[in-house]
Structure formats: structure tokens, C-alpha cells
Amino acid sequence: MFAAGVLSLLAFGACKKDAQKAPENVKAGVLPDGSTLPGIISTQVELVANGTYYLDGKTYVQPGGDLVINAGVTVKGISKSTPAEASALVITRGGQIHADGTNGTIVFTSNNATPAVGDWGGIVILGNAPTNQSNPTIEGIDLPTLPPGVDVHYGGTTSGDNSGVLKYVRIEWAGANVSTNNELNSLTLGGVGSGTTIDHVQASYGRDDAFEFFGGTVNASYLVSLNTNDDILDFDHGYQGSVQYVLGIRRSGFTYNDANGIESDNEATGTCPALTPITNAQVSNATFIGGQNAAFAGTLNAGRLRRSTGYTITNSIFLGYNNGFAVEGACTAGTFTGNVVHAFSSLGTIPAGNETHLNGTDSNADIALVDPFAVGANFDPSETQHPGKGAIVGGNYWYLGWTAGL
Secondary structure (H helix, E strand, O other), X not given: OHHHHHHHHHHHOOOOOOOOOOOOOOOOOEEOOOOEOOOXXXXXXXXXXXXXXXXXXXXXXXXOOEEEEOOOOEXXXXXXXXXXXXXXXXXXXXXXXXXXXXXXXXXXXXXXXXXXXXXXXXEEEEOXXXXXXXXXXXXXXXXXXXXXXXXXXXXXXXXXXXXXXXXXXXXXXOOOEEEOOEEOOOEEEEOOOOOOEEEEEEEEOOOOOOEEEEOOOOOXXXXXXEOOOOOOEEEEOOOOOEEEEEEEEOOOOOOOOOEOOEEEOXXXXXXXXXXXXXXXXXXXXXXXXXXXXXXXXXEOEEEEEOOOOEEEEEOOEEEEXXXXXXXXXXXXXXXXXXXXXXXXXXXXXXXXXXXEEEOOOOOOOOOOOOEOOOOHHHOEOOOOOOOOOOOOOOOOOOOOOOOOOO
16 A cells, blocks of 8 residues: 555656656655655655655645654755746645655755745645634645646645644745735744644745744744844744744845834734734844845834734844834734834834833943854844743754754
């Protein structure tokens, strides 16, 4: 049964000149090093430790399918001629991914010798947890190109739904733009449940958002965003979960477009009273680092909270954006406490009880992180004056050893 399944899976994969032919005695469900991932996965498929694999177009993990990615694996997304065909890994409702790079970071990156922003699509995980939409389809997928029988709707009624594990993973050069307002993010989570593990994930050089949550209840921790074109954290469609320990870094030399540190909406129209469940991301211990002496062109707010969203943001540090926090809409309300915010031009709407600094020439003058603008070994975003706040608490430099480019 399994052997037949593997032959079927391999038939779906696009051949590459350097892809290895599966040996006759290959263990059922294991793809050999050098293989192209199949277009459809509906059983357990395993990628061998430290192997190199390819995404050539979309790979869809169907209900009952489980993609197991062992430590040290590199998956390279092949650039396609049109954005609608962008290579991407999509875990559909009922499918699972188990990518645990604890013993060797798992890397999703571009196949190009000289990589560029948006070379490939990214990772999409869809689950059965609640949203405030009626059986929505995920953005970033060109629906007419879906293979027969593949469903990219998301959401349901199972708050504890389990889509698997994403742990010690880097996602680089992703975020293909299918069409206006229909982009793939580095990591897109649609209706993903709290039974899913998302921690120690880095998104670098993505064209759209680093991490976007469309509804669902999944919790995420130890997230890094480096030079993401758009928002670092984006919440929509009734997301209710916690996001703790986030390091969001922007540096010169990259293009930013309508970019916020955090953007949160309840849904696109901002209906008031709000549709339920109401988006209410619980963000804590985040550090967002923008420009040192001026905001980068294309960046907007440290946070933009709008369209009837709820929010709970605590013990976080924001610096280097032109504006602090924009709170928009009569039904937009939440909790914002214990935070430290710098802005170059305007602090925006920040309640009493938070520490604020307006400085047009030096974003770190008052906050005094150790060295948030250095690159490489001297980079140090830890705080000296605000114990318990920001991404680095108690000397725990949790990003060391598995991230790249910092």
C-alpha cells in the first residue's frame, strides 16, 4: 500500500536534472535526497535529515497527509514565470506538517543563485479552528489553478485543531504577489488551531507579511522577522491566540511598502458592532526595530489597529517608526499596557501607563537597547532599563544558533 503511494507521489513531482532516482528498496513514504516534492501528498511522506528538496509549483498536503521534514533539511522554491504559479507549500484542512529543526535548522529558501524578494510563494497552513467568516478561502492562491479535489477553504469549530509542528524553521525570499491584495506571505496561517506548535520561526526578505493569522486559535512564540516588505505581524478574521517573544527587524537597503510592525483587523469592512469571534491577538514581549535616525521609506506605524479589532499588547518595545500607534474605528478597542514606544513624528493614540518617547533624530536615545542597529556579532536588542520588557528577557538570547542574517 505504502510503496504504491510513494510511486504515485513521485509521479506528481516535476523532474530535475539533479534529482536522484528513488532506489528500488526505498522505505515506503521516504523521498530520497534531491527529490522534487509531489504536487499532492495524501499519505505520510518523509524528507531525510540534511537533504535538499525542491518545490516546483504548489505542493498540497491533503486531509490524511503528513509531510515529515527532518532536521537540517533545505527546501528550495523554484521561481515560476507567472505569480499565479508560484511555488508554495500548502497544508490544507485535515493535512499536517511535522517540521522540527531542533537538531538542525530547517530552511525554506529560493532556488536562485542570486535570490530576490518574492522568488517563491511561502508556507500556508489551513485548519479547522474558528474564524468570523463563512468558510473562507485563503488569500494568495489562484483558485482556477487548483488541482481537482484540492480545497483551500479554512476554519471550522475545533479550537484545539492540530495541523502539526513548525519548529526551528527559516523561511526566506518568499511572498509572491498573485494579484493586487492577493499575496502569499512568508507564513500564512488560516484557521489554525491551538493544538498546532509554531515556535522558533524566522521569516526573512518576504514580499508581503512575515506572519499573517487569519482567524484561528494557534499560539506562536519565538518569532523573528528580518527585512519584511510589509507587516511583521498581521491579524484578521477573528484570530484569538497568543504571540510571545517576537523580534522584528528592518534595515536599510530593502524596499518597504505600507509596512507596520503590527496590523490588526477584525475583517475587511470593519462592521460595528463587530463580527464574532473578534480578533484579539495577545502580543507580549515583542521588540520591533525600525530606523535609527529616520523612519525607512514605506514604513508607517509601529502598530495599526483598525476595523473593529480587539487587541492585547503588553511588555513590548517599539522604536524607529514614523508613527507610534494608530487606533482606527469606533469599535476598535483593547488593552495596551506596560509598553515602551518611540516615534519620530507622532506617537498617535497611546493610553496612559505606557512609556513614550518622541525623538526626531535618534530612536534609541531614550530606550537604550544595547545595540539594536548593529549587524552580526555585535547585534544586541536586549534592554538595559526596562526589565521584563521586549523580546530578550533575563539574558535569554533565544535567537542565537538557528537564525541567519541578524
